[in-house]
């Protein structure tokens with residue numbers, strides 16, 4: 001058993017979901033508004049900036065991890081630093097993206113101690129492409145003063161470029 005495998009075995013709060021196969025391909029979405037591209041990919045030179053809201057960078061994620069337009073989500077790098085917080089994500093956590101960008105994902109989601117370590121390990125694994133499909137983070141408390149103080153379920157997948165973790169809040 002590899003060390004990484006053993007580490008995963010010790011993480012009781014993380015549970016692999018039945019993942020859709022990678023053959024479903026990747027889909028692009030805006031890191032700000034969550035919407036897909038406005039034009040068929042073949043009809044224009046692809047732009048990294050969202051043509052719908054003009055604010056977010058376009059990212060790609062495998063279909064099971066990709067957020068729906070109605071989802072709140074965030075993007076974090078391999079060190080857990082927040083790289084993007086969607087418009088709905090801002091309302092969900094009660095912070096503007098500009099403030100969230102100064103935080104690490106554990107701070108933003110109120111994960112402390114072992115929970116924070118598990119969250120960071122999951123984010124790192126997603127960035128490294130170790131997660132095939134989607135994971136759940138069932139016990140996340142919002143920071144005090146946020147829009148909600150209840151726990152959240154967060155789907156963790158990978159997105160990019162560059163390689164990053166995509167965390168989608170589930171209702």
Ligand SMILES: [Zn+2]
Pocket residue numbers: 030031032033034035050051052053054055056
């Ligand atoms: Zn957009």
